[in-house]
Amino acid sequence: MLKARRMTGAEAGSVSLVRRRGGRRWLEVVSIQNDTARPRRSAVLTSLDAKSISGYVASTGEVVNIADAAEPALGRTHAFDMAADQPGTYRSHSVLCFPFSNLEGEVLGIIQLVNRRTGTEGPILPFAPEHAELIRPIDHVIGRAVERAEMVERIARQNAKLRLQNRELESRRRQVAGLQAQTEDAFLLSIRLLAKAADLHDDDTGNHIQRVNEYSYVLASKLGMPEDFCDEIRYSAQLHDVGKMSVDAAVLKKRGKLTETERIEMDRHPEYGYQILRQSPRLGMAAEIALCHHEKWDGTGYPNRLKGDEIPIAARIVQVADVYDALRDSRPYKKDFDHDHARRVILSGDDRLDAAGHFDPRIAAVFAANHADFDRIWRELHD
Ligand SMILES: [Fe+2]
Structure with missing residues (x-):
């Protein structure tokens, strides 16, 4: 995202991933960057539909480039919404939102760039069509990286689960060994007493x-x-x-x-x-x-x-x-x-x-x- 912002001059940006929750697909914001305000997490789940820019891009796979977006008419732009100094006060801003996908073409998430400026004090400029073209070629690279990261995360989760199971098994094995030792002690004591009883007789x-x-x-x-x-x-x-x-x-x-x-x-x-x-x-x-x-x-x-x-x-x-x-x-x-x-x-x-x-x-x-x-x-x- 930082690379995309540097290439385009965007003051803010966010990355959202497609997640499956409750049988539905949602967009979840996983990273926010903003040069002019401290990012504030609010709406983290967005449905995949035309009610928001990011939801639209994730559901259609299209690139959206809007020069003069305003809330709430065109829906939320995460990076902007979360950076807003005063929630509920909307101002117009430029947005470039593009999807990234895996090799099969399935959309894995979106990157949203907000407010192109030439400097921190400069006016908000629209994103140019070539900015979208600059990003297009790395779409699959990002998609692969995300897939790989998710796979690593999944494996790490499975490994953690296996480690936990192993610890539980080891603790049960020790309990069983302890019980076996007690049983063995009881057995040896019983026959010692039996032999002793015969001896006393x-x-x-x-x-x-x-x-x-x-x-x-x-x-x-x-x-x-x-x-x-x-x-x-x-x-x-x-x-x-x-x-x-x-x-x-x-x-x-x-x-x-x-x-x-x-x-x-x-x-x-x-x-x-x-x-x-x-x-x-x-x-x-x-x-x-x-x-x-x-x-x-x-x-x-x-x-x-x-x-x-x-x-x-x-x-x-x-x-x-x-x-x-x-x-x-x-x-x-x-x-x-x-x-x-x-x-x-x-x-x-x-x-x-x-x-x-x-x-x-x-x-x-x-x-x-x-x-x-x-x-x-x-x-x-x-x-
Ligand atoms: Fe004997």
Whole structure:
């Protein structure tokens, strides 16, 4: 607009764009320049019809050049109206109004030049026909620039909307992650309490279940088991004896030798545990550990006399962990062993335990290579 005013000597000018509002097309003033008065925004929306110069130009696509326009007979000229010192006082003025359009010829807006003068104090002169011709060639250039600016504005608006949506998604993702963490904590606490309850039923053996978790985790990691497996065995191992909750308390707490019937009842605790734990998919590993932690590598264990690789690996790991801890602890039928003694029993056996027949040799080897970790866990979590 400034360029057009300089080319023609117009004292004022305005740019209006065609907008769609409420299913209709309107002209909206987006820029006003005036050398002799401070622009004043008033009528910002003009309908596209012959009631105003700008509306007429926008609706017909014609150039209008009027030497002696006067309000209100020929309608409003934005630049003049908004610059008027005294609203409602009309004076005659010259107007050159031309449209700009896109390549398809659709009018995108208008530029209105008002009051051609040779100097600020000079008389108002009409615009010459060649002034309109000077501007005509840049019509499409302006149109393209406006289209591009509108596109950039639209993209910026969409980007801002997307950024907002992303922020909302991120905040919801955090909420969900927080809830998942709470659920996970609640799950871990529940099974810890379940394992503890079983332990209390079976004469509280202090931190036994926690230590079995940690030994099992060390063995699984050193065996090279996947991370998920290691994490799962770390909370599943503690549930290996949960089935003891279902064993008759008189049998469970009996001091001295069990009768044959009592022994059979006692040896059912793996199956009882399995029945409790198999109900949750999250406790699948815990269920198979509970069922198989008394099986033996040579097939002489119970309840199903599984042999070698038939025994789930998680159960084979917990066997070593459970036996080591029992050896370190004092029980009614034995005194506590020191680490070296317990290590020898696991690796070579004694008069009560046939190590070769009991343990998976691969896991026994991992124990032999990492036995110091077992002693450390015992000391750290000793009651
Ligand atoms: Fe057991």
